[in-house]
Amino acid sequence: MGSHIGPAMPPPKKAAAATASSSTSSNQFFAVVGTDEARVKEAAMRIVQRITPPEAGDFGNEIVEGQADNAEHAGQICGNVIMALQTLPFFGGGKVVWLKGANFLGDNQTGKAAASVQGFENILDVLESNLPPDIKFVLSTSSIDKRRTSFKRLSKIASMEVHDKPDTSKAGWEEAVMHHALNKARELGLSFESGALELLVQMAGDDTRQMENEIEKIDLYLGERRRCGLNTVRGMVSMSRAGVVWEIGNAIGARDLQRALELLGVLMYQGQNAIGILLAAIVPKVRNLLIVKELTSRNKVNTMSYNGFSSSLEALPSSATSHLPRKKDGTGFNVYPLFMAVAEARKFTLDELHDGLSACLAANAKLVTTQLDTKVVMERLLVGLLAPRTRKA
Incomplete structure (x- = not known):
């Protein structure tokens, strides 16, 4: 937890929870969830930068790292979040509390523990307790159990973004990844020959971070040239695990039994x-x-x-x-x-x-x-x- 300590706010009053949620859901609390860790982290970072008061400087946000070693540690992290929410900035004004990369909200041993479950419920109690409008909260996590009551409570009070990796076992998964790759290429001023972008998507698979790295690598390789062909993709792009899966399909198509095995x-x-x-x-x-x-x-x-x-x-x-x-x-x-x-x-x-x-x-x-x-x-x-x-x- 950060070191910016100020006067403590009074404890929350749970009776006000019902009226607070509807007015704060779009601009005070934010949740960025999904299995695509790179996109979740980037989206949460953009939100934090956008909502941090410009005049607050380094005192405008407080980051609580959410990587818990065990259930007891998860409970401590939740306590740190609550303390951050209830503590005003030293110089007054607003602040942003970011629970970053929480790993104790999913369907795993740590996430199922009472300390983790109750700890997050306590955070929600605070969020529903009529916090001042200039105290904002951001949660980012790549694993959250959507079956729990806590997720339903979070969905009602927070503006939520979901960034899941596509399911490569289903037909058409390439489309979502291709859209992301095309946007990245446009940012760099790159274009692709027919079939080259599709090939890049197949080789990089559902790993969007690797996808962006590969496009940036192609950008540096091409220099002043702005059009990427099939041979460039084949020569420059590293194959992800999903790419290896796809390569089995190539081996089948080539009727290459040894390579497939x-x-x-x-x-x-x-x-x-x-x-x-x-x-x-x-x-x-x-x-x-x-x-x-x-x-x-x-x-x-x-x-x-x-x-x-x-x-x-x-x-x-x-x-x-x-x-x-x-x-x-x-x-x-x-x-x-x-x-x-x-x-x-x-x-x-x-x-x-x-x-x-x-x-x-x-x-x-x-x-x-x-x-x-x-x-x-x-x-x-x-x-x-x-x-x-x-x-x-």
Whole structure:
């Protein structure tokens, strides 16, 4: 806790809580939550800078670090927050109290402890007790249990921002990350060739901090040049864990069994969940290969360029495209993963891809319902997908 101590305010009166919440929810109390730690921290910092009284200087805010070692420590942190809220700045005027990076509000051992639960409830009691309007509070946390009564109380009195990482196991997750990457690129005056930004998103995955670092690295590399191509992305961007998951899909598309097995070994060694790998990397790739194989065999589609492919899909009748994956907002097709699969699909027959999708379903059932070694299940799946049919016979 900070060292700026002033005259203590009188203890809170809980009877006034009901009338205080509605008038303070938009401009006095703020909560920034979500699994994307980098964006949560940055958003909270912007709020603190914006609401800190300009004339207060260093005495205008008090930061309470929220990283608790255990439940007892969490209780002490909550006590420090309450003391900061009830202590006026030494020179008078307003102040901002920031509970920064609290790690004791989630569904974990420390978060479930009575000291943590009651400690945060006590903070909420103070916030609901008609604090002077120039005393402001900011909470930032990457883990908060939304099922608790305390979260509902917080939601009623605080202006809340949520910054969650996208779920890479669901189709269309790239869109949210791409929007963030595009905004960062525009800030630096960068543009991307067709497909280059999509490739960067796939390689960096859902880690927005790494995403920003990679774009800044590209910015320095390009110098006066302001347009980034595919080769630059491939040569400059480091692959995240999500990127490794995506690379398994590339290995499947290339029908490179050895590479796929190597990447699987890396992820399993890192402790990645086998079902997550199956649903995030293997199933989407096999499904896209099958969609493209059937699409190009039954319809006339321009596969020579990304733009041509995209235009061809839009020109097809709805009966031929109703099953294609779409963007979250429903404005168009999720074209990039399909276009990437065009050349790859030529390495497989339709029968192989139909069998492959069925094999994925069978592997998922084994992972969920049996005690078989998960790595063995996944390795057998990859061998069945990628080994030549003559070799399997």
